[in-house]
Amino acid sequence: xxxxxxxxxxxxxxxxxxxxxxxxxxxxxxxxxxxxxxxxxxxxxxxxxxxxxxxxxxxxxxxxxxxxxxxxxxxxxxxxxxxxxxxxxxxxxxxxxxxxxxxxxxxxxxxxxxxxxxxxxxxxxxxxxxxxxxxxxxxxxxxxxxxxxxxxxxxxxxxxxxxxxxxxxxxxxxxxxxxxxxxxxxxxxxxxxxxxxxxxxxxxxxxxxxxxxxxxxxxxxxxxxxxxxxxxxxxxxxxxxxxxxxxxxxxxxxxxxxxxxxxxxxxxxxxxxxxxxxxxxxxxxxxxxxxxxxxxxxxxxxxxxxxxxxxxxxx
Amino acid sequence: xxxxxxxxxxxxxxxxxxxxxxxxxxxxxxxxxxxxxxxxxxxxxxxxxxxxxxxxxxxxxxxxxxxxxxxxxxxxxxxxxxxxxxxxxxxxxxxxxxxxxxxxxxxxxxxxxxxxxxxxxxxxxxxxxxxxxxxxxxxxxxxxxxxxxxxxxxxxxxxxxxxxxxxxxxxxxxxxxxxxxxxxxxxxxxxxxxxxxxxxxxxxxxxxxxxxxxxxxxxxxxxxxxxxxxxxxxxxxxxxxxxxxxxxxxxxxxxxxxxxxxxxxxxxxxxxxxxxxxxxxxxxxxxxxxxxxxxxxxxxxxxxxxxxxxxxxxx
DNA sequence: GTATTTGTGACAATAGTTGTCACTATTATA
DNA sequence: TATAATAGTGACAACTATTGTCACAAATAC
Numbered sequence: 001x002x003x004x005x006x007x008x009x010x011x012x013x014x015x016x017x018x019x020x021x022x023x024x025x026x027x028x029x030x031x032x033x034x035x036x037x038x039x040x041x042x043x044x045x046x047x048x049x050x051x052x053x054x055x056x057x058x059x060x061x062x063x064x065x066x067x068x069x070x071x072x073x074x075x076x077x078x079x080x081x082x083x084x085x086x087x088x089x090x091x092x093x094x095x096x097x098x099x100x101x102x103x104x105x106x107x108x109x110x111x112x113x114x115x116x117x118x119x120x121x122x123x124x125x126x127x128x129x130x131x132x133x134x135x136x137x138x139x140x141x142x143x144x145x146x147x148x149x150x151x152x153x154x155x156x157x158x159x160x161x162x163x164x165x166x167x168x169x170x171x172x173x174x175x176x177x178x179x180x181x182x183x184x185x186x187x188x189x190x191x192x193x194x195x196x197x198x199x200x201x202x203x204x205x206x207x208x209x210x211x212x213x214x215x216x217x218x219x220x221x222x223x224x225x226x227x228x229x230x231x232x233x234x235x236x237x238x239x240x241x242x243x244x245x246x247x248x249x250x251x252x253x254x255x256x257x258x259x260x261x262x263x264x265x266x267x268x269x270x271x272x273x274x275x276x277x278x279x280x281x282x283x284x285x286x287x288x289x290x291x292x293x294x295x296x297x298x299x300x301x302x303x304x305x306x307x308x309x310x311x312x313x314x315x
Numbered sequence: 316x317x318x319x320x321x322x323x324x325x326x327x328x329x330x331x332x333x334x335x336x337x338x339x340x341x342x343x344x345x346x347x348x349x350x351x352x353x354x355x356x357x358x359x360x361x362x363x364x365x366x367x368x369x370x371x372x373x374x375x376x377x378x379x380x381x382x383x384x385x386x387x388x389x390x391x392x393x394x395x396x397x398x399x400x401x402x403x404x405x406x407x408x409x410x411x412x413x414x415x416x417x418x419x420x421x422x423x424x425x426x427x428x429x430x431x432x433x434x435x436x437x438x439x440x441x442x443x444x445x446x447x448x449x450x451x452x453x454x455x456x457x458x459x460x461x462x463x464x465x466x467x468x469x470x471x472x473x474x475x476x477x478x479x480x481x482x483x484x485x486x487x488x489x490x491x492x493x494x495x496x497x498x499x500x501x502x503x504x505x506x507x508x509x510x511x512x513x514x515x516x517x518x519x520x521x522x523x524x525x526x527x528x529x530x531x532x533x534x535x536x537x538x539x540x541x542x543x544x545x546x547x548x549x550x551x552x553x554x555x556x557x558x559x560x561x562x563x564x565x566x567x568x569x570x571x572x573x574x575x576x577x578x579x580x581x582x583x584x585x586x587x588x589x590x591x592x593x594x595x596x597x598x599x600x601x602x603x604x605x606x607x608x609x610x611x612x613x614x615x616x617x618x619x620x621x622x623x624x625x626x627x628x629x630x
Numbered sequence: 631g632t633a634t635t636t637g638t639g640a641c642a643a644t645a646g647t648t649g650t651c652a653c654t655a656t657t658a659t660a
Numbered sequence: 661t662a663t664a665a666t667a668g669t670g671a672c673a674a675c676t677a678t679t680g681t682c683a684c685a686a687a688t689a690c
């Protein structure tokens with residue numbers, strides 16, 4: 001093995017291990033410890049962030065940073081990566097505890113000049129727009145950590161009825177249309193609930209000793225199954241215009257209920273929890289002429305009641 | 316200079332240049348051509364995708380792919396990059412002519428084991444959700460190229476009135492809520508218009524000889540300036556409940572108009588383009604009891620008209 | 631005090647590298 | 661067809677770099 005190859009493989013090896021000794025590497029690469037010491041010195045000079053501890057249980061470590069070894073990306077791949085990361089700037093809050101812009105700067109800086117030129121040309125010509133929100137989401141990383149590690153989190157949640165303290169166990173977090181949501185098991189309601197993260201006014205790991213449930217089988221990929229199961233249901237049927245179809249596409253709860261016709265119009269059909277009628281009434285009023293509810297009667301009644309109330313307010 | 320360093324720098328040099336000769340590199344690195352030939356052979360063996368052409372105007376080139384040299388990312392940076400790219404999977408159509416998933420696989424594959432483990436833990440716990448759209452956007456790359464290179468594009472556009480052929484000069488393209496839009500100068504209307512890309516049924520570079528305008532000063536970053544400026548304004552005043560305040564906080568157009576009181580309620584106050592009244596009427600209807608419009612009268616009238624229409628529909 | 635780790639310098643033996651040389655092959659162009 | 665410009669190959673003497681061994685130093689946990 002040539003020295004160049006050995007250095008390259010050594011770079012990948014130290015990248016992979018959290019901690020290692022000179023002796024260990026010497027055995028693995030079948031060279032002397034002196035040679036490994038020299039090689040590590042040379043890697044340091046090449047920019048690999050190594051540091052060492054002398055003494056028992058000592059050894060070498062790579063600083064927090066992980067080196068991405070040389071990768072060949074096509075120009076299109078590099079451009080896709082760049083603009084995907086560039087889109088993160090629209091989020092004032094992210095659960096990653098660093099500026100995503102530092103990642104982007106590094107990537108851009110090291111990319112070859114012609115790809116950089118291409119990116120510069122495109123920068124003001126393409127964007128993934130995410131609505132800029134005034135809301136604040138300061139507890140995203142606590143919630144995400146709670147979901148990953150199955151922890152109980154104490155939150156103060158602001159709803160219509162005011163601020164309440166709750167114990168929750170998060171399933172995950174997701175961003176939609178610039179807002180962050182957290183489906184979680186609520187110990188107060190003893191059921192899965194969807195929380196809007198800007199309404200979480202405080203969050204910290206619970207210290208009261210509440211035992212977490214085993215929710216490993218639940219995740220964002222099967223979040224439709226997160227809906228409450230012991231509820232009364234009614235069957236829903238709503239006619240939609242083409243515009244109504246588009247607006248329902250943007251709502252995740254419609255995913256299994258939305259049907260389309262060739263001409264672009266469509267309909268919603270399926271079961272709905274009776275407890276959701278107030279929310280749905282207001283939702284379909286918001287769709288205006290683009291939705292016509294035909295079933296269930298209770299929903300139509302609620303819509304009519306609200307329309308009358310609104311008419312009175314504007315008389 | 317040690318051989319290892321020379322190889323590393325040579326990797327970066329060939330990465331940067333589109334095309335180069337052995338002689339040129341030998342001069343640049345102050346070694347013989349024989350040594351450069353050997354070095355290039357060794358780079359090949361290390362995986363750099365080089366290919367050569369013999370004869371006049373020959374030389375070496377790096378295949379389409381560009382090598383990203385070793386970069387040290389923090390774990391958080393790597394995770395941010397990964398999930399930003401992962402979010403691209405929600406787009407069935409992208410203007411980048413490759414699968415963004417191949418970029419992501421490469422990135423993931425070469426990242427060190429512990430970061431990979433972390434990503435795996437997080438994969439079903441965090442997501443940037445983009446609505447899944449049935450619409451098709453097959454001409455994104457043509458439009459983007461048109462914007463970058465200031466080209467005139469012939470399109471067939473489907474609007475309410477049917478399909479029309481137009482010549483446009485794109486300013487750029489952007490994705491919002493899963494749909495792609497293209498602000499462009501329309502030669503038919505002799506003004507800037509916003510086109511929805513799923514309604515562009517055909518697009519190709521114009522061959523009729525229409526001269527492009529110089530639109531270099533226009534781009535997505537100043538697209539608010541793309542809107543028509545000769546508009547009539549009216550003054551808006553809306554009382555909001557606490558819930559109404561929350562829901563307006565989530566809207567970007569309210570940024571300069573929203574005022575809050577100590578008790579959590581608030582109001583919207585400011586000027587609005589008269590052309591926005593239909594949109595705003597439906598918006599405030601969707602807020603229901605949480606908003607009460609007090610000014611302008613034209614908006615109140617539109618709201619009332621829509622309420623009457625809806626009541627008739629549910630009678 | 632002992633054991634375990636990193637660390638340093640020196641040197642002989644060995645391996646690898648370099649530039650020069652002579653020659654080959656390919657290709658565009660006049 | 662000849663020429664020029666490019667990549668390419670093998671060989672070899674001279675030179676450089678690398679390696680492992682050795683002796684010793686320093687730091688640290690137990």
